[in-house]
Amino acid sequence: xxxxxxxxxxxxxxxxxxxxxxxxxxxxxxxxxxxxxxxxxxxxxxxxxxxxxxxxxxxxxxxxxxxxxxxxxxxxxxxxxxxxxxxxxxxxxxxxxxxxxxxxxxxxxxxxxxxxxxxxxxxxxxxxxxxxxxxxxxxxxxxxxxxxxxxxxxxxxxxxxxxxxxxxxxxxxxxxxxxxxxxxxxxxxxxxxxxxxxxxxxxxxxxxxxxxxxxxxxxxxxxxxxxxxxxxxxxxxxxxxxxxxxxxxxxxxxxxxxxxxxxxxxxxxxxxxxxxxxxxxxxxxxxxxxxxxxxxxxxxxxxxxxxxxxxxxxxxxxxxxxxxxx
Amino acid sequence: xxxxxxxxxxxxxxxxxxxxxxxxxxxxxxxxxxxxxxxxxxxxxxxxxxxxxxxxxxxxxxxxxxxxxxxxxxxxxxxxxxxxxxxxxxxxxxxxxxxxxxxxxxxxxxxxxxxxxxxxxxxxxxxxxxxxxxxxxxxxxxxxxxxxxxxxxxxxxxxxxxxxxxxxxxxxxxxxxxxxxxxxxxxxxxxxxxxxxxxxxxxxxxxxxxxxxxxxxxxxxxxxxxxxxxxxxxxxxxxxxxxxxxxxxxxxxxxxxxxxxxxxxxxxxxxxxxxxxxxxxxxxxxxxxxxxxxxxxxxxxxxxxxxxxxxxxxxxxxxxxxxxxx
Numbered sequence: 068x069x070x071x072x073x074x075x076x077x078x079x080x081x082x083x084x085x086x087x088x089x090x091x092x093x094x095x096x097x098x099x100x101x102x103x104x105x106x107x108x109x110x111x112x113x114x115x116x117x118x119x120x121x122x123x124x125x126x127x128x129x130x131x132x133x134x135x136x137x138x139x140x141x142x143x144x145x146x147x148x149x150x151x152x153x154x155x156x157x158x159x160x161x162x163x164x165x166x167x168x169x170x171x172x173x174x175x176x177x178x179x180x181x182x183x184x185x186x187x188x189x190x191x192x193x194x195x196x197x198x199x200x201x202x203x204x205x206x207x208x209x210x211x212x213x214x215x216x217x218x219x220x221x222x223x224x225x226x227x228x229x230x231x232x233x234x235x236x237x238x239x240x241x242x243x244x245x246x247x248x249x250x251x252x253x254x255x256x257x258x259x260x261x262x263x264x265x266x267x268x269x270x271x272x273x274x275x276x277x278x279x280x281x282x283x284x285x286x287x288x289x290x291x292x293x294x295x296x297x298x299x300x301x302x303x304x305x306x307x308x309x310x311x312x313x314x315x316x317x318x319x320x321x322x323x324x325x326x327x328x329x330x331x332x333x334x335x336x337x338x339x340x341x342x343x344x345x346x347x348x349x350x351x352x353x354x355x356x357x358x359x360x361x362x363x364x365x366x367x368x369x370x371x372x373x374x375x376x377x378x379x380x381x382x383x384x385x386x387x388x389x390x391x392x393x
Numbered sequence: 394x395x396x397x398x399x400x401x402x403x404x405x406x407x408x409x410x411x412x413x414x415x416x417x418x419x420x421x422x423x424x425x426x427x428x429x430x431x432x433x434x435x436x437x438x439x440x441x442x443x444x445x446x447x448x449x450x451x452x453x454x455x456x457x458x459x460x461x462x463x464x465x466x467x468x469x470x471x472x473x474x475x476x477x478x479x480x481x482x483x484x485x486x487x488x489x490x491x492x493x494x495x496x497x498x499x500x501x502x503x504x505x506x507x508x509x510x511x512x513x514x515x516x517x518x519x520x521x522x523x524x525x526x527x528x529x530x531x532x533x534x535x536x537x538x539x540x541x542x543x544x545x546x547x548x549x550x551x552x553x554x555x556x557x558x559x560x561x562x563x564x565x566x567x568x569x570x571x572x573x574x575x576x577x578x579x580x581x582x583x584x585x586x587x588x589x590x591x592x593x594x595x596x597x598x599x600x601x602x603x604x605x606x607x608x609x610x611x612x613x614x615x616x617x618x619x620x621x622x623x624x625x626x627x628x629x630x631x632x633x634x635x636x637x638x639x640x641x642x643x644x645x646x647x648x649x650x651x652x653x654x655x656x657x658x659x660x661x662x663x664x665x666x667x668x669x670x671x672x673x674x675x676x677x678x679x680x681x682x683x684x685x686x687x688x689x690x691x692x693x694x695x696x697x698x699x700x701x702x703x704x705x706x707x708x709x710x711x712x713x714x715x716x717x718x719x
Contacts, residue, residue, distance in 0.1 A: 085484075088710070121461070121488035123706060124450035135447070154480040154506070158411075162447035180480070380449060384414070384705075 068249040069218075073169070074142040074356035076219035078211070078241055079130025080203040080227050080234070081148030081172075082182040083155040086194075086341065086379050087122035089187045094195055101189065102340075104196040104258045106230060112199035115185055124155070125380045126162035127184055129257055130225040132342045132381045136349030136371055138167045139387050142356060145169040145215055147237075149206040155181035156202070162382070172210050175202040188379065192337035204231040211237045217248035220356050221279065223348070226257030226286075229265040242276040251308075253279035255348055256286035263289055273306050279355075280307040281348045284314050311351050311365065313344060319369065321361050330365035333373035342381025346371040350387075366392055394575040395544075399495070400468040400682035402545035404537070404567055405456025406529040406553050406560070407474030407498075408508040409481040412520075412667065412705050413448035415513045420521055427515065428666075430522040430584045432556060438525035441511055450481075451706045452488035453510055455583055456551040458668045458707045462675030462697055464493045465713050468682060471495040471541055473563075475532040481507035482528070488708070498536050501528040514705065518663035530557040537563045543574035546682050547605065549674070552583030552612075555591040568602040577634075579605035581674055582612035589615055599632050605681075606633040607674045610640050637677050637691065639670060645695065647687050656691035659699035668707025672697040676713075692718055 094101055097115065107115065126135070131146055138144040146163055150156035152174040159181060163170050182201035188194050206228075216222055222245040228234045242252045254277045256262050262269055269290055273280060280303055284296050287310075293299040296314070303310040304322040313319045321328040350367035359367070370390050374383050420427055423441065433441065452461070457472055464470040472489055476482035478500040485507060489496050508527035514520050532554075542548055548571040554560045568578045580603045582588050588595055595616055599606060606629055610622050613636075619625040622640070629636040630648040639645045647654040676693035685693070696716050700709050 116487060119487075119491065121452065121491040121708060124484060126447065158450060161442060161445075165445065165447040379710075382447060 071220035071250070072143070072218040073145045074220050075134065075137050075223055075352050076145045076147070076216060076221070077130035077134040077223045078147045078228065078237065079128050079225040080182060080200065080231070081131060081150045081159055082128040082184045082198065082203070083159055084125050084127035084184050084186050084341070084381060085116070085122045086125070086186045086188060086339070087120045089120060089189060091189050094187060094189065099187070099195045099197070100260070101195050102193045103260050104198055104227070105260065107197050107199055109199060112183065112185065112197070115197055119185060119187070123379065124158070125382060126159045127381050129227055129255065129345050130223055131163055132345035133223060133349040133352070134168045135163060135166045135382050136346045136387065137353045139383055140350065140353040140367070140371070140391065141388060142353040145171070145219060147172050147210055149202045149210065150174050151178060151181040151202040152176045153180050155183065171212065171215065175205050178202060178205055186341055188339045188341065192340055192376065194339055194341040200231055204233060206231060206237055207233045208236050208240050211241050213244045216241050216244040217250065219250060221251045221253050221352055223253040223352065225255050226261050226269065229261065229268060235268070242272070246276070251278040252276055253281065253352065255281040255344065256290060259285040259289040262286050266290065278308045280310045281344065282312055283344060284312070287312055311368065313347055319347065319365055321365050323361060326361065328361045328365060330362065330369055333369045335373035336377050338377055339379045340376050342375045343372045345381060346375040346383070363392055397546035397576070398469070398544040399471045400546050401460065401463050401549055401678050402471045402473070402542060402547070403456035403460040403549045404473045404554060404563065405454050405551040406508060406526065406557070407457055407476045407485055408454040408510045408524065408529070409485055410451050410453035410510050410512050410667070410707060411442070411448045412451070412512045412514060412665070413446045415446060415515060417515050420513060420515065425513070425521045425523070426586070427521050428519045429586050430524055430553070431586065433523050433525055435525060438509065438511065438523070441523055445511060445513070449705065450484070451708060452485045453707050455553055455581065455671050456549055457489055458671035459549060459675040459678070460494045461489060461492045461708050462672045462713065463679045465709055466676065466679040466693070466697070466717065467714060468679040471497070471545060473498050473536055475528045475536065476500050477504060477507040477528040478502045479506050481509065497538065497541065501531050504528060504531055512667055514665045514667065518666055518702065520665055520667040526557055530559060532557060532563055533559045534562050534566050537567050539570045542567050542570040543576065545576060547577045547579050547678055549579040549678065551581050552587050552595065555587065555594060561594070568598070572602070577604040578602055579607065579678065581607040581670065582616060585611040585615040588612050592616065604634045606636045607670065608638055609670060610638070613638055637694065639673055645673065645691055647691050649687060652687065654687045654691060656688065656695055659695045661699035662703050664703055665705045666702050668701045669698045671707060672701040672709070689718055
């Protein structure tokens, strides 16, 4: 096996976030589950946007956020995802390339517009997401360059990628190529509702194709249909080489074979949880691909997440490298 | 004279801001004057954007910011400005309407794209702006509805509007209609470089058509070509009914006939000065059109400015009404 050219190759839905502050009553009025992600079509996106307060726009997408944060931490990173050839697509491409991520995926011309996620942040810091997938549904097997996957130490997939049908095939192709090349496959479960929509497919993938699994408490208990976090964590331990399970202010639990490492959460002033899990995975994988201990990997994840929840938006506002353990 | 339907009608360049953090060396490398605004063409905007770090996008435009803040303070506000029929134009329209501003100007189809301002914020909180005017150059006399101007207590014009040639005519038409209807005309000088580009036209306008003048120290001394702020302030006192002159952390000076009111700056944690002057004008005009004293108007301006400089972006992140004097 040759040395990897990239530490991390992220594959995900390429999305521009629109972040606005609302109260919980707004969520109720629009039948949203606080803290979750739901898919909406173009008409619903227009109607919701019309009713939303003024917002700020920034590049998002779960795996793309992870890639941006990991690159900021010094990892060599590439990303595959589909934007349209439009203004928001230009913003997405600019932002991910500006942090040094290699982004070879061609923009979609003449199809749906760049995906957007309408994110409502309530005063408790929780974010509730409404995603119009737009151009993301055009991500296909053809966008997965086998040489790029084979040249990446870890191929990192977001669970949300199971929602666009074509992307599932890209997802599976990437996992197969990675393993054929002797590389590792990482997955984040993304969202408990997403897990419920695709549980059988997720269980199959986790049991057979995933080496490194990221999930929060709601997602891992949804995957294994367990009432307790501890039971679900033990299920995950049997399925994957490394499970990194996050529990918000209770920190994270990392399982590898018989090892169990408990990481405390970093102190943080909660403004907006958008991107917290993405940043955690970034810190963890940046550490792991640099050969750091599980404990350091977990701390790197926690520190990155703490920075991201301290302000609006999913990408860091400070130089994370200066915050990291030596 | 019938009662006004709107307290404030803003007319300005309708712009979407792209805000990124850089160091001062970046400004030097690109020949920028820190704290100022320069005009760039489409090719220069593309080249600069390609070299800029990742950013966040939000609605901007000087007079539009003022309108948004004033509406948030409870004033009845309308706005005239030109966006294109594109994604950034949709964002601009959404955001200004979402805060309750009446925005009747038709979007430009088939012409230049929506204007954008590439804003570089340095660690000292100063913002340096690079504006591609795009669709703004298509704002014309036809966009100024005489009935709307006549129905607005104060027509508020930004100095930047002197840069697109067609807009100057719209500017003068609006001022003439306002006075014919017995209303007031307010002007902000916007930027010292802008004042230098158009000094003769500004002097003529201030002497003959402006009732309420907003400027900072650099702008008012540039207008009157004075070495001292005090001399320039006395010049302004002779020209306009009310001059509200801001001096950053030294607060503001308000002149009306023989009256002189000194307002202290509000304590603030400086993150990004973008929109500080716009917010000051908004607080001041919201107070003035509500019949408040000059001192209260000045304090309202200072409080609004202090909120805006405490975070990235030119529009408030909190409910300003709760911060205002009773």
